[in-house]
Amino acid sequence: MLSLLVSRGLQSALIVALVVTFSFLLIHSAPGDPFAGALDNPRVNPAIRANLRAQYGLDRPLPEQYVKYVAQLARGNLGWSFSRGRSVRAVLGDVLPRTLLLMATALVASFLIGVGVATVQVSRRGSALDGFLDRASLFLASMPDFWLAILILLAFSYWIPFFSIGGAVDPVVHDMLPPYARFFDSLWHLILPAVTLTLLYASGIARFQRGALLDVMPLDFIRTARSKGLRERQILLHHAMRNALLTLITLIGLSFPALLTGAVFIEKVFAWPGMGLAMVGAIGARDYPLVIGCVIVGSVLVVLGSLLADLLYRWADPRLRQL
Amino acid sequence: MKRTTVWSRPSTRVAVVTLAIFFLGALFAPVVAPYNPTAQPDIVALKDLPPSVAHPFGTDPYSRDVLSRVVYGARLSMGIGFLATLISVTLGVAYGAMSGLAGGFVDAVMMRVLDAFMAIPRLLLLIALLAAWHSLPITTLILFLGFTGWFSLSRIVRGQVLALKESEFVMAARAIGANRGRIVVTHLLPNLYSVIVVAATLGFAHVIVLEAGLSYLGIGVPQPLASWGNIIQDGAENVSGLWWLSLFPGLALLAAVIALNTLGERIRETFQSTR
Amino acid sequence: MTEPLLSIQDLRTYFHTSAGVARSVDGVSFDVGAGEMLGIVGESGCGKSVTALSILRLIQPPGRIEPGSHIIFEGKDLATVSEEDIRGVRGNRISMIFQEPMSALNPVFNVGDQVAEVARIHEGLSKKAAFARAVETLALTGIPAPAERAKEYPHQLSGGMRQRVLIAMALMMKPALIIADEPTTALDVTIQAQILDLLRDLQSRFNTSVLMITHDLGVIAETTSRVIVMYAGEVVEESPVEGLFAAAHHPYTEGLMHAMPQIGHERDRLNVIPGTVPAPTDWPHGCRFRDRCPYSWELCGRDHPPLYQIGVGHVSRCHLAIEPERRNHPHPPLVVQQGVAVA
Numbered sequence: 001m002l003s004l005l006v007s008r009g010l011q012s013a014l015i016v017a018l019v020v021t022f023s024f025l026l027i028h029s030a031p032g033d034p035f036a037g038a039l040d041n042p043r044v045n046p047a048i049r050a051n052l053r054a055q056y057g058l059d060r061p062l063p064e065q066y067v068k069y070v071a072q073l074a075r076g077n078l079g080w081s082f083s084r085g086r087s088v089r090a091v092l093g094d095v096l097p098r099t100l101l102l103m104a105t106a107l108v109a110s111f112l113i114g115v116g117v118a119t120v121q122v123s124r125r126g127s128a129l130d131g132f133l134d135r136a137s138l139f140l141a142s143m144p145d146f147w148l149a150i151l152i153l154l155a156f157s158y159w160i161p162f163f164s165i166g167g168a169v170d171p172v173v174h175d176m177l178p179p180y181a182r183f184f185d186s187l188w189h190l191i192l193p194a195v196t197l198t199l200l201y202a203s204g205i206a207r208f209q210r211g212a213l214l215d216v217m218p219l220d221f222i223r224t225a226r227s228k229g230l231r232e233r234q235i236l237l238h239h240a241m242r243n244a245l246l247t248l249i250t251l252i253g254l255s256f257p258a259l260l261t262g263a264v265f266i267e268k269v270f271a272w273p274g275m276g277l278a279m280v281g282a283i284g285a286r287d288y289p290l291v292i293g294c295v296i297v298g299s300v301l302v303v304l305g306s307l308l309a310d311l312l313y314r315w316a317d318p319r320l321r322q323l
Numbered sequence: 324m325k326r327t328t329v330w331s332r333p334s335t336r337v338a339v340v341t342l343a344i345f346f347l348g349a350l351f352a353p354v355v356a357p358y359n360p361t362a363q364p365d366i367v368a369l370k371d372l373p374p375s376v377a378h379p380f381g382t383d384p385y386s387r388d389v390l391s392r393v394v395y396g397a398r399l400s401m402g403i404g405f406l407a408t409l410i411s412v413t414l415g416v417a418y419g420a421m422s423g424l425a426g427g428f429v430d431a432v433m434m435r436v437l438d439a440f441m442a443i444p445r446l447l448l449l450i451a452l453l454a455a456w457h458s459l460p461i462t463t464l465i466l467f468l469g470f471t472g473w474f475s476l477s478r479i480v481r482g483q484v485l486a487l488k489e490s491e492f493v494m495a496a497r498a499i500g501a502n503r504g505r506i507v508v509t510h511l512l513p514n515l516y517s518v519i520v521v522a523a524t525l526g527f528a529h530v531i532v533l534e535a536g537l538s539y540l541g542i543g544v545p546q547p548l549a550s551w552g553n554i555i556q557d558g559a560e561n562v563s564g565l566w567w568l569s570l571f572p573g574l575a576l577l578a579a580v581i582a583l584n585t586l587g588e589r590i591r592e593t594f595q596s597t598r
Numbered sequence: 599m600t601e602p603l604l605s606i607q608d609l610r611t612y613f614h615t616s617a618g619v620a621r622s623v624d625g626v627s628f629d630v631g632a633g634e635m636l637g638i639v640g641e642s643g644c645g646k647s648v649t650a651l652s653i654l655r656l657i658q659p660p661g662r663i664e665p666g667s668h669i670i671f672e673g674k675d676l677a678t679v680s681e682e683d684i685r686g687v688r689g690n691r692i693s694m695i696f697q698e699p700m701s702a703l704n705p706v707f708n709v710g711d712q713v714a715e716v717a718r719i720h721e722g723l724s725k726k727a728a729f730a731r732a733v734e735t736l737a738l739t740g741i742p743a744p745a746e747r748a749k750e751y752p753h754q755l756s757g758g759m760r761q762r763v764l765i766a767m768a769l770m771m772k773p774a775l776i777i778a779d780e781p782t783t784a785l786d787v788t789i790q791a792q793i794l795d796l797l798r799d800l801q802s803r804f805n806t807s808v809l810m811i812t813h814d815l816g817v818i819a820e821t822t823s824r825v826i827v828m829y830a831g832e833v834v835e836e837s838p839v840e841g842l843f844a845a846a847h848h849p850y851t852e853g854l855m856h857a858m859p860q861i862g863h864e865r866d867r868l869n870v871i872p873g874t875v876p877a878p879t880d881w882p883h884g885c886r887f888r889d890r891c892p893y894s895w896e897l898c899g900r901d902h903p904p905l906y907q908i909g910v911g912h913v914s915r916c917h918l919a920i921e922p923e924r925r926n927h928p929h930p931p932l933v934v935q936q937g938v939a940v941a
Binding site for chain 1: 654686696704708
């Protein structure tokens with residue numbers, strides 16, 4: 001188990017190193033000066049400009065610049081976001097938790113809904129309900145993320161103005177509210193983005209889980225379970241479910257990029273002030289250090305997610321646990 | 324035996340007809356579109372008009388006709404998607420086949436590199452690539468979309484090549500003395516055909532959505548060109564007031580994606596059932 | 599024989615597929631007495647496993663037990679009782695042992711829990727009490743250190759141990775009947791003998807009836823007292839074991855016996871019955887074995903043979919019963935004459 005941890009950890013570190021190298025190369029191979037925006041920006045004073053030049057050592061030979069860049073990153077220095085006038089690390093410190101909250105909420109909700117829907121479908125295999133859910137999940141899975149977000153925004157906040165839209169909290173009254181009301185204010189703002197991301201992600205989980213359950217049902221040990229006198233329900237929920245969930249863990253590990261991508265668009269549409277919105281804003285402001293910072297952190301998130309899923313899988317499957 | 328099943332399903336026919344309409348519309352955009360998609364006839368009087376007889380899909384904040392932009396958008400979006408998919412499929416097949424045929428150490432290294440690429444979310448990779456450009460040439464956009472879309476296909480191709488390499492008929496071909504390149508072309512490619520067709524169809528759908536998303540974020544197709552994504556972007560500042568700017572190009576996008584996904588799934592099912 | 603424990607009457611299990619109706623079990627009748635060990639033998643595809651699964655109604659769609667079939671057990675017709683009632687029988691009064699002990703066990707639960715589950719369903723025992731019972735039952739099957747083994751997973755056990763786990767699972771409720779479907783086929787020869795010994799031993803200790811399903815006449819000879827030979831979805835011969843080995847009547851049974859390897863009779867190759875079992879969607883008219891039979895004549899193509907009485911408790915579905923002299927004039931079977939599938 002320890003050697004596995006070490007090898008998977010090293011593998012993940014290697015991937016992060018590749019991402020870092022790649023982003024470094026991008027900064028240097030981009031047409032023109034990627035910091036042109038920064039260097040022309042009147043808000044950037046000479047001191048910062050000097051800082052930028054020193055940090056990226058734009059006049060130095062490339063290998064030397066690379067070593068310095070990596071050294072800076074290792075110390076947690078992701079550079080300077082001139083559009084926001086703060087360090088990239090400070091910006092990410094603010095926005096990352098909101099993205100994580102959105103992703104975690106959607107992940108948990110999608111898991112519960114997706115597995116639930118798949119279970120209902122398999123227990124009523126071939127019924128009209130199964131067919132309907134199958135079409136519905138295929139439809140949702142085909143939906144472009146940003147467009148679904150726009151439709152939901154249109155439907156629920158303008159035509160049926162029920163939920164609050166824009167931001168993570170009410171900008172005017174939030175700070176004056178008592179703590180419990182603040183919590184509900186935040187929740188009220190979270191609902192639409194989280195529901196959108198959940199719809200997109202849960203449809204994929206439902207489709208996958210349905211297939212995984214159907215793959216398990218004809219196996220010999222299901223027949224054994226029947227011969228013992230178990231109810232179909234118990235067989236599905238106990239014997240088949242446990243096996244299918246193992247396959248689902250791998251899928252979830254592989255689908256973190258999709259979850260993150262969905263989060264970026266949804267944050268943009270609902271103005272949820274997370275990392276995605278920060279990144280999109282940075283693109284508009286030509287704030288390249290912040291863009292790259294978000295890309296690196298996003299990749300680390302994905303790598304960590306798949307690492308966690310992998311470890312969870314190895315822990316959950318008794319056939320791999322002893323290795 | 325039942326090779327006809329792919330056509331006998333009604334959903335396949337609907338998908339093919341939808342795609343045919345889109346392709347024809349894209350091809351004959353100048354004939355189909357009622358107006359010039361970039362013309363701004365009257366920036367004051369004709370801007371932000373809701374759908375009407377003269378402008379069935381309304382007009383945008385620059386007084387351009389949205390229907391015409393959606394039609395031309397089909398041309399650009401489908402064209403970009405098609406070319407990018409072509410690049411992805413070529414790269415994916417080449418890389419996967421090379422890795423699988425080489426085997427051993429080379430294969431192991433090539434697969435680790437692939438792992439790293441696959442770990443970076445495609446959208447983030449594209450954002451990092453595209454954000455560095457001040458004004459993006461369409462060719463570059465196509466290249467970038469193509470270069471970031473071949474990873475999973477190459478893994479599938481490699482697996483198939485490894486399996487086929489050990490199969491009897493390739494052994495036999497080798498015993499006859501056929502050289503490697505010949506084996507690949509005459510034996511492996513026809514067997515990979517189904518995998519490639521399915522991956523290309525689904526990849527096509529994916530890349531169209533991706534292009535629309537990037538254009539919506541403002542780093543895809545540059546203005547004043549029309550793509551489905553940047554028409555939606557034109558209305559993004561005022562989604563409720565200019566709902567026709569989000570709705571119509573979005574519906575076109577959705578129809579194209581569902582048609583391609585359905586077709587891909589049906590082809591996959593057909594190939595699986597004939598195995 | 600007095601009142602049988604299980605009486606199967608005209609069992610027909612058909613699979614309604616797009617390629618046609620597969621009549622896998624087509625009018626099978628037999629009895630199993632209390633404490634008896636009965637064998638069913640036949641090639642793969644003859645319907646013996648489907649018969650076994652039908653008894654507990656474990657046939658999945660598109661398979662179906664046709665109306666008119668009766669499976670009388672302890673005064674109830676299992677072919678028609680409610681789902682609730684048949685579940686009460688499964689694993690409780692009748693239990694099954696399957697062929698592949700690896701795939702028949704759920705890989706993600708430990709074996710103790712899987713054995714214990716039976717007592718939890720049928721006796722409502724607590725998890726802990728059921729587990730303790732499972733350990734006791736595992737001990738009965740000769741598993742060393744059963745308390746430790748019970749906490750292990752299927753992949754950690756050897757093939758023989760896994761089969762003992764399945765036997766323990768079948769024994770948990772001290773059932774009246776155990777159906778063993780090819781219980782030793784997947785095992786090494788030495789382990790096979792141990793498992794057969796164990797089954798025989800348990801059968802005599804608990805006076806459980808055993809229905810032994812196998813393609814291996816050696817297993818039949820070693821364990822059972824009475825044997826049913828199945829071919830093409832039908833019973834073709836039924837006899838006490840000694841009678842069958844002394845004087846098999848049906849040419850198919852004869853063929854099976856010749857196909858057995860025999861110590862002391864060295865041959866270059868085993869005799870194999872030429873041809874294969876016909877497709878269950880399309881059983882031939884008349885005698886279903888006719889094409890592969892060295893004695894067949896025109897009657898065999900015309901009339902479907904009934905079960906003829908040959909001796910005490912010995913019946914055979916072969917027209918040779920009325921024209922026994924034809925046995926002295928064998929000819930190459932039709933499949934060989936037509937050059938089809940010469941084995």
